[in-house]
Amino acid sequence: MQSAAQKLVLTFAMAGVLALGACGQDEEVVEAPAPETAEPAVEEPAAPPELSQEEKNAAKFDEILAGDWREEKNTARDVFRNPKETLTFFGLQPDMTVVEVWPGGGWYTEVIAPFVKEGGKFYAAGFDPASDNERIRNSVTNFQTKFVENPDTFGKITATVFGPNVGDIAPAGSADIVLTFRNVHNWVPRGYAAEGFVQMYRALKPGGILGVVDHRLPAAMEADAELSSGYIHEAAVIELAEQAGFVLEGSSDINNNPKDTADHPFGVWTLPPVLRSAPRGEPADETFDQTKYMEIGESDRFTLRFRKPE
Numbered sequence: 508m509q510s511a512a513q514k515l516v517l518t519f520a521m522a523g524v525l526a527l528g529a530c531g532q533d534e535e536v537v538e539a540p541a542p543e544t545a546e547p548a549v550e551e552p553a554a555p556p557e558l559s560q561e562e563k564n565a566a567k568f569d570e571i572l573a574g575d576w577r578e579e580k581n582t583a584r585d586v587f588r589n590p591k592e593t594l595t596f597f598g599l600q601p602d603m604t605v606v607e608v609w610p611g612g613g614w615y616t617e618v619i620a621p622f623v624k625e626g627g628k629f630y631a632a633g634f635d636p637a638s639d640n641e642r643i644r645n646s647v648t649n650f651q652t653k654f655v656e657n658p659d660t661f662g663k664i665t666a667t668v669f670g671p672n673v674g675d676i677a678p679a680g681s682a683d684i685v686l687t688f689r690n691v692h693n694w695v696p697r698g699y700a701a702e703g704f705v706q707m708y709r710a711l712k713p714g715g716i717l718g719v720v721d722h723r724l725p726a727a728m729e730a731d732a733e734l735s736s737g738y739i740h741e742a743a744v745i746e747l748a749e750q751a752g753f754v755l756e757g758s759s760d761i762n763n764n765p766k767d768t769a770d771h772p773f774g775v776w777t778l779p780p781v782l783r784s785a786p787r788g789e790p791a792d793e794t795f796d797q798t799k800y801m802e803i804g805e806s807d808r809f810t811l812r813f814r815k816p817e
Contacts, residue, residue, distance in 0.1 A: 564595065571621045576660050581614050584780060587805035589761050590618050594686075596759045597718035597812055602626035603683035606676055606710055608669050608703075609633060609690045611646065613654055616661070619686070620654065624662030627683075630710075631655075632669035632676035669706065671699040677710040684716040689808070691721045691747070692739040696732065704751035708815055717753055717813040719744060720762060722775050722806045737775035741809040753813035760810075767807035775806050 558566070568591040572582070599605070605623055610616045610631050620629050631654070636647040655664045667676050676685075685707045694700035707717055724730055724738035745755055771777035773786065777800050784795035 560600070561595075564600070565591070567601065567622060568594070568618070571618055574617075574621065574660075576621075577617050580780075581617060584614070584805070587762075587764075587779070588614070590615065592761045593718075593720065593759075593810060594619070594622075596757075596761060596810065597684065597686060598716055599623075599684060599686075600627075604628040604630070604677070604681055606630040606632055606667075606682045606685045606707070608676065608685060608687040608707065609693075610650065613650055615686070615688055616650075616654055616664075620661035620664060628665070629662060630665045630667055630677040630682070632667045635668050635670055635673065669703065671697075671702060675710060676706050679709050680712050682710045682715055683712060684718065685711055686718045688720045689722060691719060691744050692734045692737055695739065695743070696734050700747055701750065704747050704753070708751045708753060711815045713815055713817045715815045716756075717748065717815070719748070719811045719813070720808050722769070723809045724769055728769060735774060736769065736771075738769045738806070741811070744809070744811065748811075748813045752815065754816060755811065756814045757812045758810060759812075762808040762810050764804060764807040766803045769807065771800065778803055779805055 572585060572591060599619070599622065601623055603623055604627055605619060607616060607619060607629070610633055616631065623629055631650065633650060634643045634647050636644060638644055638647075651666065654661050655666055658664075665677075668674075669676050687707075691700060691703075694703050711717065721744060722738040724734075724736065724740050726740060726742065728738075730736075730738070730740055730743075749755065767778070769775070773783040776783040776787070779801060782797050782800065784792040784797065
């Protein structure tokens with residue numbers, strides 16, 4: 508007979524055998540999940556800084572000046588006419604109502620009309636289509652075909668007439684800015700410069716801008732009544748504007764050309780782009796040396812910004 512002590516030993520021994528047997532059986536092994544590794548934080552790219560209106564305008568001018576609708580002969584003159592800098596000085600904005608007075612062949616229209624196409628309005632106050640001058644009538648037709656009938660590029664252009672006794676060039680008090688380039692010297696000998704400045708004043712809103720560029724006759728040089736050289740005294744233009752009620756707000760040297768003496772055999776037209784070599788109406792003189800006039804470039808021009816008082 509086993510003693511109680513022997514039974515206790517036997518019990519422990521059997522438990523050990525069972526434990527060893529259990530260790531020899533297949534078991535499903537569940538691996539502990541690997542510790543998660545934190546992904547490095549990905550920084551969102553910084554939003555580009557908001558452009559100022561001035562920067563947006565500059566970019567828009569650059570795009571327009573490179574536009575494929577511009578004629579090559581016109582783009583070649585950018586270096587002399589400085590359209591981006593000139594229009595920026597005048598304060599042109601994309602949402603403005605603009606009147607361009609006597610756009611002629613549309614050198615500036617190629618730039619201004621697309622600039623205000625989306626948010627503004629454009630009035631072209633040009634020549635009288637009923638003129639008895641065939642050259643003028645042809646100019647009006649060409650402008651109509653190129654610009655007015657091409658709204659996809661130039662937007663809606665409203666053609667009006669600028670001249671004596673023709674009424675408003677735009678609805679009175681509707682324009683934010685009126686611009687005219689190298690034209691006042693034509694109005695003075697025709698006798699309607701004073702009336703023309705009144706027309707431009709009437710078209711503008713209170714606080715509206717008038718921008719004028721023209722060929723500068725040096726103050727020391729006398730002007731004849733017909734301004735036959737094509738140059739005009741800057742002071743004469745300022746006087747015309749002030750008599751109409753405008754206030755001179757600023758002037759710029761953007762279009763200055765110190766090489767131009769304003770004393771040429773065929774007036775300003777001796778210079779590029781016309782390069783006249785004989786009196787108007789006469790055949791070109793093939794022996795005329797244009798070298799020095801090519802070196803001068805286009806004329807010396809004053810650039811004036813006026814404002815209609817509030």
